[in-house]
Structure formats: C-alpha cells, structure tokens
Amino acid sequence: MGNAADPAWIEQLKRGGALPLTGLDSCFNGWCSPPGDCFRVRGPDYFATKAKIAAGDWLLEPLAVDWIKSSSKIYDVLRHPQSRIAAALGNLDLIPGNSSSILSNSPTSPFVWAFNLQVPSKENYSAIIYFVSHHPFPENTLIDxxxxxxxxxxxSRLKLIANVVQGPWIVKTAVGEQAICVLGRTLTCKYSTAPNFLEVDVDIGSSMVANAIVHLAIGYITSLTVDLAFLIESQHPEELPERILGAVRLGNLELQSAVPLELMSGDSSSNSFPGESSFSSRLWKGFTSLLTPAGQSSTRPDDEDDDDVKDSSS
Known part of the structure; x- marks a missing residue:
C-alpha cells in the first residue's frame, strides 16, 4: 500500500492533478483509498454456498486520479503527450519518447492500470483512476x-463494485447503496494494452439506462461520495476467493474542478448496447420508480436471477 517509502514519482502523482489526495474522513472534492473490507466479494465456497466475504487488501497500489474534460470523448490517455501519468513514466525512461510508443517490457518496470470512466455530458468529463504494481504477475493466474x-x-470478467457512501435519497433510490456490474456485459469498453500498461476506456453513455442514472447523479455530484472497486470476476471454484485489484473513494466532486484537456476522440456514434443485463434492469427499475406513478409499471423486463445484482449473503 502507499506509504512514505513509495518512490518520489508515485507520491508526486498521487498528490498532483485536479483532485487532491485526502483522508477517508475528509474526502471533499478529492479522492482517497478505502479499505478493501468496505466491499464484499465471492468467498472460497461461493459456488456451493453463495457466501461473500470482506475483500481484504487490494492487489494493486493506488497511483492517481484525474478529473478532466474535453471537447470530445477522451480515449488512450496513457498514449497521449498531455497525460501527466505518461509524462511521469516518460521521465522514468519507460516511454521511448513519443505519444505512439508503448511502455518498456522490463520485468522491473511498474505496470500501470488505468480505468477511464467516460461520463456522458456535454463537457465530456472523464474520471480516470490509476493503479500500479511493481512485480510481474505469476503465469496462469487469473490476473495473468x-x-x-x-x-x-x-x-466477461472485469467487474466494478460501486458503494454509495453518502448521497441524497433520490440517488440512493435510483442506484442502490451498492451496485455490482461486469462492465463489458453492460457498457462498451475499449482496451488499450502494452507490455507495461492496460487502459480501459468505459463508455457510460453506451447504455441508455446508465446514461440516465449518471445524468441524475451529476445534479447531486457535490453531495455524493462513492467507493469504487475494480476486480476480475471469479467464475470457477479454483479462481476463488475474489480479490480486489484496487479501490478508490471519490467525494463531493465539483464539475468546475475538471481540468480541460484536448485528447484523442473515438467513435461515440452509438448510444445503445447489445442485449440486456440484470444490472441495467436494476438501474432502470430504480430510476423509473422515481418517475412512474403508483399503480403503473415500466416497460423494462423483470430482473434476471443474477447473484451479481443482489448479495446472496445478506
């Protein structure tokens, strides 16, 4: 975990950017790292008992959070010359000098994970969450x-757990206090990979349901605190228990704090996603429950029986 012994470049990245690194009890317009035990994941006997356990320590070290906006949707941050993370890695001689290069393949080089949550809005906001590991991953492990x-x-595997720590009733009703989503089943994800990094650009606007919920939440963003955890879903007994890759708390963000940054744009023509999921159905039911008069029902199908949506241990 992050401490005073971290290399100076890591500490600089943690404390730089538009959002300051804060403490858990003072996360206002900033970010911090909540304990893994704030989240519940599939336990060692999950497929027999459906029991979930406290997640424990993260596998990756928190590195940084960027809160930026652009005239177009933001992609490929780790390959862009205006990225402060790419610039820092370039100073470590891990990027050979231009924006189209990839990171080096040295086994001692840090491996960076970037999760770019593209917020559907006129300003094209992105919350980009970075983690880092310092050692190679053993072969044939789930992460490898x-x-x-x-x-x-x-x-089929990348999962997000979102806990609403603090927020107005209307958002908690629409989202629920905890939402669990295998991202690629619901949202369009673009993966950019290199020997020493993985970037996942998550287009929240690719789901009309998630789009509606985020537009609702944006109106209350300054009073909203959310914990986000990323993990790889275990789908076979030998992959249990699940482990969290990394987690971040975003607290009381202010839209005006986002730093303007002109980055590469991608294809944003599609505002729909293939198929339906129980996660999106749950979001829709929460959202429409706020808008539909008593005695009427929405046109969405009922939720599927999916343990990712409801914690079976509760």
Whole structure:
C-alpha cells in the first residue's frame, strides 16, 4: 500500500492533478483509498454456498486520479503527450519518447492500470483512476490470464463494485447503496494494452439506462461520495476467493474542478448496447420508480436471477 517509502514519482502523482489526495474522513472534492473490507466479494465456497466475504487488501497500489474534460470523448490517455501519468513514466525512461510508443517490457518496470470512466455530458468529463504494481504477475493466474486474454474475455470478467457512501435519497433510490456490474456485459469498453500498461476506456453513455442514472447523479455530484472497486470476476471454484485489484473513494466532486484537456476522440456514434443485463434492469427499475406513478409499471423486463445484482449473503 502507499506509504512514505513509495518512490518520489508515485507520491508526486498521487498528490498532483485536479483532485487532491485526502483522508477517508475528509474526502471533499478529492479522492482517497478505502479499505478493501468496505466491499464484499465471492468467498472460497461461493459456488456451493453463495457466501461473500470482506475483500481484504487490494492487489494493486493506488497511483492517481484525474478529473478532466474535453471537447470530445477522451480515449488512450496513457498514449497521449498531455497525460501527466505518461509524462511521469516518460521521465522514468519507460516511454521511448513519443505519444505512439508503448511502455518498456522490463520485468522491473511498474505496470500501470488505468480505468477511464467516460461520463456522458456535454463537457465530456472523464474520471480516470490509476493503479500500479511493481512485480510481474505469476503465469496462469487469473490476473495473468486476464491481461493476456482477448477483449471478449476481458468483457466477461472485469467487474466494478460501486458503494454509495453518502448521497441524497433520490440517488440512493435510483442506484442502490451498492451496485455490482461486469462492465463489458453492460457498457462498451475499449482496451488499450502494452507490455507495461492496460487502459480501459468505459463508455457510460453506451447504455441508455446508465446514461440516465449518471445524468441524475451529476445534479447531486457535490453531495455524493462513492467507493469504487475494480476486480476480475471469479467464475470457477479454483479462481476463488475474489480479490480486489484496487479501490478508490471519490467525494463531493465539483464539475468546475475538471481540468480541460484536448485528447484523442473515438467513435461515440452509438448510444445503445447489445442485449440486456440484470444490472441495467436494476438501474432502470430504480430510476423509473422515481418517475412512474403508483399503480403503473415500466416497460423494462423483470430482473434476471443474477447473484451479481443482489448479495446472496445478506
């Protein structure tokens, strides 16, 4: 975990950017790292008992959070010359000098994970969450197979847990106090990989349901505190228990704090996603419950029986 012994470049990145690094009890317009035990994940006997356990320590070290906006949707941050993370890695001679290069393949080089949450809005906000590891991942472990896997494998495994720590009733009703989502099943994800980094650009606007919920939450963003954890879903007994890759708390963000940054744009023509998921159905039911008069029902189908949506241990 992060401490005073961290290399200076890591501490500089943690405390730089538009959002300051704060403490857990003072996370106002900033970020911090909540304990892994704030989240519940599939335990060692999950497939027999459906029991979940406190997640424990993260696998990756928190590195930085960026809160930026652009005239177009933001992609490929770790390959862009205006990225402060890419610049720092370049200063470590891990990027050979131009924005199209990839990181070096040295086994002693840090491996950076970037999760770019593209917020659907006129200003094209992105909350980009970075983690870092300092050692190679053992071969044939779940994390190694995830990194080597194709986009279809990554889409089926990358999971997000979101806990609403503090917020107005209307947001908690729409989202629920905890939401669990395998991202690639619900949202469009673009993966940018290199020997020493993985970037996941998550298009929240690719789901009309998530789009509606985020637009609702944006109106209350200054009074909203959310914990986010990223993990690789365990789908076989030998992969249990689940482990969190990394977690971050975002507290009481202010839209005006986002730093303008002109980055590369991508194809944002699609505002729909293939198929339906129980996660999106849950969001829709929460959202429409606020808008639909008593005695009427929405046109969405009922939730599927999916343990990712409801914690079976509770």
């Amino acid at each position: 197979r995830f990194l080597r896997g194709d986009d279809a494998f990554k889409n």
